Each structure stands twice: as C-alpha cells, then as structure tokens.
Amino acid sequence: MVESESAVIELKDVEMTYENGTKAVRGISLRIRPGEFVFLVGPSGSGKSTIIKLLTGEVEPSVGRVRVNGFSTRNISERQIPLMRRTLGVIFQDFRLIDKKTVYDNLAFVMRAVGASARESRQRIPYVLELVGLEDKAHSYPNELSGGEQQRVAIARALVNNPDTIIADEPTGNLDPERSLELMDLLVKINELGTTMVVVTHEKDLVDRFGKRVITIDSGRVINDSVGRYVGGHIHG
Amino acid sequence: MGKHNFGYFVHEGLSNMFSHGFMSFAAIGITVACLLIMGTFSLVAVNANALLADLEQENEILAFIEEDCTDQQIKALEKTLGAVPNVTSVTFISREEAMEKFLEDYPDEEYFKDLDPEILRDRFSLKIDDLELISQTVEQVRNTQGIGGINAYEDVAGGFITVRNVASVVCIALIAILFIVSLFIISNTIRLTTFDRREEIAIMRMVGATNGFIRWPFVYEGFLLGLLGSTIAFFLQWMLYEAVSKGVSTNDALQLIDVVPFQQLWKPVALTFGCAGILIGVGGSLSAIRKYLQV
Numbered sequence: 303m304v305e306s307e308s309a310v311i312e313l314k315d316v317e318m319t320y321e322n323g324t325k326a327v328r329g330i331s332l333r334i335r336p337g338e339f340v341f342l343v344g345p346s347g348s349g350k351s352t353i354i355k356l357l358t359g360e361v362e363p364s365v366g367r368v369r370v371n372g373f374s375t376r377n378i379s380e381r382q383i384p385l386m387r388r389t390l391g392v393i394f395q396d397f398r399l400i401d402k403k404t405v406y407d408n409l410a411f412v413m414r415a416v417g418a419s420a421r422e423s424r425q426r427i428p429y430v431l432e433l434v435g436l437e438d439k440a441h442s443y444p445n446e447l448s449g450g451e452q453q454r455v456a457i458a459r460a461l462v463n464n465p466d467t468i469i470a471d472e473p474t475g476n477l478d479p480e481r482s483l484e485l486m487d488l489l490v491k492i493n494e495l496g497t498t499m500v501v502v503t504h505e506k507d508l509v510d511r512f513g514k515r516v517i518t519i520d521s522g523r524v525i526n527d528s529v530g531r532y533v534g535g536h537i538h539g
Numbered sequence: 540m541g542k543h544n545f546g547y548f549v550h551e552g553l554s555n556m557f558s559h560g561f562m563s564f565a566a567i568g569i570t571v572a573c574l575l576i577m578g579t580f581s582l583v584a585v586n587a588n589a590l591l592a593d594l595e596q597e598n599e600i601l602a603f604i605e606e607d608c609t610d611q612q613i614k615a616l617e618k619t620l621g622a623v624p625n626v627t628s629v630t631f632i633s634r635e636e637a638m639e640k641f642l643e644d645y646p647d648e649e650y651f652k653d654l655d656p657e658i659l660r661d662r663f664s665l666k667i668d669d670l671e672l673i674s675q676t677v678e679q680v681r682n683t684q685g686i687g688g689i690n691a692y693e694d695v696a697g698g699f700i701t702v703r704n705v706a707s708v709v710c711i712a713l714i715a716i717l718f719i720v721s722l723f724i725i726s727n728t729i730r731l732t733t734f735d736r737r738e739e740i741a742i743m744r745m746v747g748a749t750n751g752f753i754r755w756p757f758v759y760e761g762f763l764l765g766l767l768g769s770t771i772a773f774f775l776q777w778m779l780y781e782a783v784s785k786g787v788s789t790n791d792a793l794q795l796i797d798v799v800p801f802q803q804l805w806k807p808v809a810l811t812f813g814c815a816g817i818l819i820g821v822g823g824s825l826s827a828i829r830k831y832l833q834v
C-alpha cells in the first residue's frame with residue numbers, strides 16, 4: 303500500500319473486454335511513478351489505446367483495478383470522473399482542435415470548461431503558448447497551421463489546466479520524422495518541468511533515441527518493461 | 540468553480556439558437572401554434588363555464604298551476620315540488636304578483652297597463668342546483684299532478700353544457716398531443732446544435748467539465764426558444780381573443796353571450812403559456828443532450 307501511494311498510475315491484474323466480446327486487455331499490472339516518462343509500444347490492435355481509455359475513464363476494467371492520480375476508476379462515481387479527468391492532459395493523433403476557434407480560444411475553451419475565469423486564461427495561455435513555441439500564433443485558426451504546429455497546440459491545450467499527468471496516444475502519428483522528433487523533444491521538456499508523461503507510439507527510432515522506460519504490449523499483455531529500447535518483433539501502423 | 544456562469548451560458552445558448560436560425564424559427568413557430576390551439580380551446584371552455592355559472596345563478600323554472608286547484612292542493616303541491624331532487628327552493632307567485640312583476644319589467648309598454656291578471660296563471664318559481672340535471676328535473680316537475688305547464692331554458696343550458704364538455708375533452712387531448720409534438724420539435728432542433736458541437740462536448744468531457752456545465756448552454760437554448768414561443772403566442776392569443784369577442788358582441792345571433800374580458804384572463808393565460816413554453820423548451824433540450832452525457 304505504501305508503494306502504491308507513490309504511483310500516479312497503477313493497473314492491477316486488469317482485464318478489459320469490449321461489449322462485442324473482444325478481449326483487448328488480458329491481465330496487465332503496471333505502475334508509473336510521479337515524474338516518470340514512459341513509452342507504451344506494441345503492434346496494432348495490441349491494446350494500447352484501450353489502456354489509455356482505461357486511464358481516462360472512457361472504459362472500465364472488466365476485472366482488476368485502475369488507479370489514476372488518487373482516483374480508482376473502478377466504481378468511480380459519475381461525479382468524480384470529471385475531477386479525475388482534470389488531473390490528466392490528453393493528446394490524440396488527430397489533434398482534435400476546434401476549427402472555428404483560434405488557438406487562444408481553443409485553450410481558453412478548456413480552461414473555462416473547468417471553471418477558470420477570463421483573467422486566469424489571460425495569465426496562463428501566453429505562458430503555455432511560449433512553452434510550446436507558438437506565442438506568435440495565438441490568433442491563428444487551426445487550419446492556418448502546419449500539422450506539427452497543430453499538434454503543439456494540442457499539447458498546449460493538454461497542459462493549460464496544469465495536469466499531473468499527460469497521456470498521448472500516438473501524438474506523432476500524423477507528422478513527418480523531423481516534426482516527430484521536435485514534438486518528442488517538447489514532451490521530454492515538459493516532463494522535465496515535472497509532468498508525468500505516458501506516450502503511445504509506433505516509432506522505434508524515436509523510442510530508442512530517448513532512452514526512457516518502454517513498456518511493450520502484445521495481445522493485451524505486457525511482454526517487456528525496461529529502460530531504453532523498443533523490444534519486440536514486427537511493428538506496423 | 541461553484542458560481543453559475545449565467546452570462547456565458549446564455550451567450551452560448553443564444554449563439555446555438557442563431558446557428559440554426561431556420562430550425563429555431565420553426566421550433567418557435569410550432570410552439571406558438573401549439574400554445575395558441577391549447578389556449579383557444581381553454582378560453583372557449585372558460586367562457587362556456589362562465590355562461591353556465593350565469594345561467595345557474597339566474598335560472599328559475601316556472602311551473603304553472605292548473606286552474607282548478609284549491610288552496611289546499613296548492614299547499615300540497617308546494618311540498619311535493621320541494622321534495623323533487625335538484626330543486627333547492629319553491630316560491631309561490633300569485634297571478635296578481637306575476638302581473639305586477641311583469642309591469643315592473645316593462646314599464647314603458649302602455650299596452651299592458653289595463654291587462655286583466657285573470658289571463659295569467661298562478662305559478663311556482665323553482666330554483667335548481669345543478670344545471671346538468673335540468674332535463675330530468677323539468678321532466679319530473681312536468682309530470683306532477685296539478686302542474687299545467689312549464690317554462691325553462693333547458694335547451695340553452697344543454698347547449699352550453701355540451702360546448703363546455705366538448706371543449707374540455709378536446710382541450711385535454713390537444714394539450715397532451717401538442718405538448719408532445721412541440722417537445723419533439725424543440726428536442727430535434729437542439730439535437731442539431733448538440734450534433735454541431737459534438738466535438739466541443741467531447742473535448743469538454745475529456746478535460747473534466749461537469750455534466751451540468753456541458754448541459755447549461757443547451758438548457759438555456761431550450762429555455763429561450765420556449766420563452767420566445769410563449770411570448771409570441773400570448774400576444775397572438777390576445778389579439779385573437781379581442782377579435783373574436785368583438786365579433787360575438789356585434790353579431791345579432793350571439794350578442795346575448797357575455798364574453799369574459801381578456802383583462803380578467805391575461806394573468807392565468809400568461810402564466811400558463813410561460814410555464815408550458817419553458818417546460819417544453821427545457822424538457823426538449825434535456826432529452827436532446829442526454830445521449831452525449833453518457834460515459
């Protein structure tokens with residue numbers, strides 16, 4: 303129990319079966335400590351996105367227990383789910399920005415959604431935009447930006463409510479290798495500022511380059527958990 | 540957190556409304572039409588009721604006594620009539636009293652002045668309790684030994700009772716049907732805006748907005764649609780009512796009908812329209828947003 307106190311994310315003997323009977327997760331236990339940077343890798347269909355959904359509370363474990371930043375997502379009450387999600391920043395492969403809103407308004411929108419005032423937004427947003435290198439794009443619309451810039455807006459949005467943990471599901475999936483590297487550098491920098499980071503990726507080169515903890519998933523199980531290298535066979539997008 | 544961000548929610552609700560101008564217009568139109576139909580039937584029922592109450596107040600049945608009755612027989616007759624169900628009072632009026640009353644009612648008609656009371660008959664004036672039962676009561680009085688004739692407004696009363704009953708039944712059925720129709724239309728209008736905003740809703744959920752926060756703009760959208768609908772319906776109803784009462788009072792056949800003035804009715808009408816409109820709007824929006832708030 304003392305040990306689990308020090309983990310921000312903990313899965314214990316977790317199984318997850320979708321309604322159509324697909325067993326996506328077949329008994330996973332893992333622990334992630336505050337401030338860690340973790341790559342989650344594995345072949346397509348191995349269950350990585352399902353693990354992310356277990357962490358955000360989009361799906362519930364069929365068996366076992368998931369703890370995220372002090373919340374247990376098993377038996378979590380309807381009212382607590384929003385509070386749990388406020389401790390997380392989530393980034394997706396397809397950015398999911400609101401096209402009708404400027405960069406600034408995209409960020410202000412999620413701050414407002416959790417009760418921040420316009421004044422708090424004015425203070426926080428320039429800081430976050432500077433961190434991701436987009437201070438001069440505040441009044442651009444998403445479709446006026448490159449893919450890499452859009453993904454940095456998504457990172458800024460994940461950061462803006464100051465989460466304990468950022469979870470990214472293939473954040474570089476839509477970017478060319480150079481942009482991918484820049485983006486990963488940015489995630490590492492944010493992690494060094496104290497945010498725990500869980501990144502799902504397919505990109506072996508990137509993973510090998512950073513020398514971080516790598517958890518390899520296959521067929522809904524952890525097949526390797528070690529520092530530094532992407533272990534495992536064939537990897538396809 | 541905690542405080543209700545009224546300005547923001549109303550602003551969002553309004554911009555939802557304008558983002559689907561035509562559908563909002565249609566939703567308001569349907570709400571107006573539904574409220575108007577409900578309102579019209581209710582007001583007809585109210586008027587029929589008021590007329591019936593008037594008739595009940597004034598209504599007396601005159602029962603004429605056979606010429607050959609003795610004073611004693613008349614006394615007995617009074618008792619018999621008093622025992623008829625639904626009759627509340629029996630008053631004997633002699634032909635002389637009837638004559639005097641007649642002359643009082645028509646003081647200008649010189650012609651009647653020299654009339655002989657002998658052409659009139661002694662009579663009882665009967666007051667009755669429930670107008671709906673007037674036919675049975677009249678029948679029973681008519682068949683009483685010693686009564687030679689009767690004078691009652693049973694046809695008039697029957698007519699108004701029918702109008703009132705039909706209006707009430709139609710009213711209740713219409714209210715149920717139209718309520719559901721407007722609810723459905725408003726719900727569909729708001730479903731369009733929730734569909735437009737599904738990405739925003741998904742993002743809000745992902746970053747931890749509460750269901751209440753996500754719901755409020757749509758609730759205000761529904762509220763505003765309902766409120767606008769009921770306001771427009773109220774003024775149209777008012778105009779319609781004034782037009783109809785004017786028509787009734789200038790129509791020869793109908794001018795005996797006293798239409799209840801709108802001044803006496805506007806408060807309950809406004810209250811009912813307002814509540815119904817808001818209920819329809821808010822109910823519609825809640826049903827529209829429900830599916831986005833699961834999981």
Ligand SMILES: Nc1ncnc2c1ncn2[C@@H]1O[C@H](COP(=O)(O)OP(=O)(O)OP(=O)(O)O)[C@@H](O)[C@H]1O
Pocket residue numbers: 320321322324325326344345346347348349350351352353539
């Ligand atoms: N909503 C769903 N309903 C039913 N089955 C699903 C659903 N989502 C995913 N699955 C199935 O669960 C398994 C794991 O899927 P998941 O999306 O977690 O894989 P992944 O590791 O993220 O794959 P990829 O690398 O392609 O994104 C797959 O077999 C998939 O078909």
Ligand SMILES: [Mg+2]
Pocket residue numbers: 350351352471
């Ligand atoms: Mg995936």
